[in-house]
Amino acid sequence: MDAMGKKIGADLYLFQMKWVAWYLPILYVAYFAIVWFLDEPDIRSMSLLTFTFQTTTIFMLVCGIISSSVFLTTYVKYGVTRKAYFHGALLSAIGLAITVIGLTTILTWLVRVLNINVFKEVVLSSLGVNSWLLTSVSYFFVVMIYFLVGWLIGLGFYRYGGAGGFVTIVVALVVVSLNDLLWAFNTPKPLMGLFNFEIPVPNVVVAIIASLAIATITAIAVYKIVKETPIKIA
Amino acid sequence: MTRKVEAQNIRVTYNEFEALRDINFVLESGKIYGLIGRNGAGKTSLLSILAAYRKATSGEMKIDGDHIFENEKAMAQVTFVHQTDYKDNYDTINKYFDLAERYRPTFDRKYAEQLVKVFHLPTNKPLRKLSAGMQSAFNVTIGLASRTPVTIFDEAYQGMDAPTREIFYNEILKEQARYPRIFILSTHLISEMEYLFDEVLIIHKGTLLLQEEVDTLLERGYSVTGPSSDVIEVVAGLHVLNEEQLGGTKSMMLYGELTEEKEDEIKRKDLEIGNVSLHELFIHLTKEGM
Numbered sequence: 001m002d003a004m005g006k007k008i009g010a011d012l013y014l015f016q017m018k019w020v021a022w023y024l025p026i027l028y029v030a031y032f033a034i035v036w037f038l039d040e041p042d043i044r045s046m047s048l049l050t051f052t053f054q055t056t057t058i059f060m061l062v063c064g065i066i067s068s069s070v071f072l073t074t075y076v077k078y079g080v081t082r083k084a085y086f087h088g089a090l091l092s093a094i095g096l097a098i099t100v101i102g103l104t105t106i107l108t109w110l111v112r113v114l115n116i117n118v119f120k121e122v123v124l125s126s127l128g129v130n131s132w133l134l135t136s137v138s139y140f141f142v143v144m145i146y147f148l149v150g151w152l153i154g155l156g157f158y159r160y161g162g163a164g165g166f167v168t169i170v171v172a173l174v175v176v177s178l179n180d181l182l183w184a185f186n187t188p189k190p191l192m193g194l195f196n197f198e199i200p201v202p203n204v205v206v207a208i209i210a211s212l213a214i215a216t217i218t219a220i221a222v223y224k225i226v227k228e229t230p231i232k233i234a
Numbered sequence: 235m236t237r238k239v240e241a242q243n244i245r246v247t248y249n250e251f252e253a254l255r256d257i258n259f260v261l262e263s264g265k266i267y268g269l270i271g272r273n274g275a276g277k278t279s280l281l282s283i284l285a286a287y288r289k290a291t292s293g294e295m296k297i298d299g300d301h302i303f304e305n306e307k308a309m310a311q312v313t314f315v316h317q318t319d320y321k322d323n324y325d326t327i328n329k330y331f332d333l334a335e336r337y338r339p340t341f342d343r344k345y346a347e348q349l350v351k352v353f354h355l356p357t358n359k360p361l362r363k364l365s366a367g368m369q370s371a372f373n374v375t376i377g378l379a380s381r382t383p384v385t386i387f388d389e390a391y392q393g394m395d396a397p398t399r400e401i402f403y404n405e406i407l408k409e410q411a412r413y414p415r416i417f418i419l420s421t422h423l424i425s426e427m428e429y430l431f432d433e434v435l436i437i438h439k440g441t442l443l444l445q446e447e448v449d450t451l452l453e454r455g456y457s458v459t460g461p462s463s464d465v466i467e468v469v470a471g472l473h474v475l476n477e478e479q480l481g482g483t484k485s486m487m488l489y490g491e492l493t494e495e496k497e498d499e500i501k502r503k504d505l506e507i508g509n510v511s512l513h514e515l516f517i518h519l520t521k522e523g524m
Contacts, residue, residue: 004306011336076287078337079310079382227304230288233278233316 008088013095049108053139057146064150141211148218182207237263244293264414268431285314315377316388320361346379366393459485460505475518
């Protein structure tokens, strides 16, 4: 990866971490408040990591959607190539996903260690009570895929306008639904609830490899679109 | 260091519409170029290619022999100042100076801060709170202080009052003396900015009508005034741009080299030869249907 890509990656990471600095604490407070005060078995059994993961899919989707319109224009204006922007934005998203999932994993583990009564019923994730590494790695992949499809949608609208944008929304829906078939995490995927097809959840190794493939293909699609995108003058 | 920008057979199409075709030119450092053309002539499309904002449909745009589009080295040498919408922008001028300092190795922050004082710009207010003229002055500040070998101002004066425009023009001349580069000024304010230009490029309906030194271009335009019949006789076979009639007196605007023989003939008939401004030449060279 080129030096400029790394530089942009670091800058975009720090920039978006300002949003994370607001987002995560609010989310944590919400989680503890809900578990403490609501007697909902569904929520009471949900771990902080799973709760954060579910909302982080949308957080990363939004980061992806706005990336092109906010950062691409600015960087090209300051003489940076689209390729360097692509590398930087991708690196920053990987950094964000690692930070959010990593921090939350540590905090969730602390909650477990402290052995507080209210959190007795908490189950780490659908992957198992003690699947710390597997859960955090798979959550990382899933939130990255949400970022990538958001990026695809944002670019779709930026480059092709309304009609092209809607095509990328359909592609994004298919991608996140396919990915959730692999994991059965029930991540947000609008409309897809209407279709009720289920397949047996595959082996985790298969799921990780397939997720990696989905992420790579989506990233390549993003790069193909971004590399010749005209910059808007507005 | 001398720089050269070269356009070879640039063509740009948007779906079916051909915005630019057969554009060829060479620009050299140390010169200020005026880019003029009517609305929709293709000026911004052309500048977008130069600044790597878009890729030409075909043809090549190069700096010192290197392709510009997606070329890190080449793109770092071009600054494109155009109207920008800041209505949702909460960042301050200082934030943008930080950005320019980080991504433009040639950015001179001290000079930028001097310009901020000259233009009376507030550095701690979000850009959205600045007036249109102040936003333009800020854009111009970034363009001037970035000191890239190619600096483009595309109607950068929008909203500026006359004294501010004057400061802007003076700064271009001072910068050109201090750090000679290629300045491209795309403008509709021809009479006001004419004195800045070394060369003029006129673009009309997607083609480059001419690229000429200003003095040469002005020598090519002249008017002949006198009794109608004499004027009509003398201009036969010449390129007439415009004619005006007042009673029996006719004035014709002509374009082309004024040969000595022709000049003698005009003088023999006691007709008057007058100058034509760049503004007038532009209007008549780009008249509908030409």
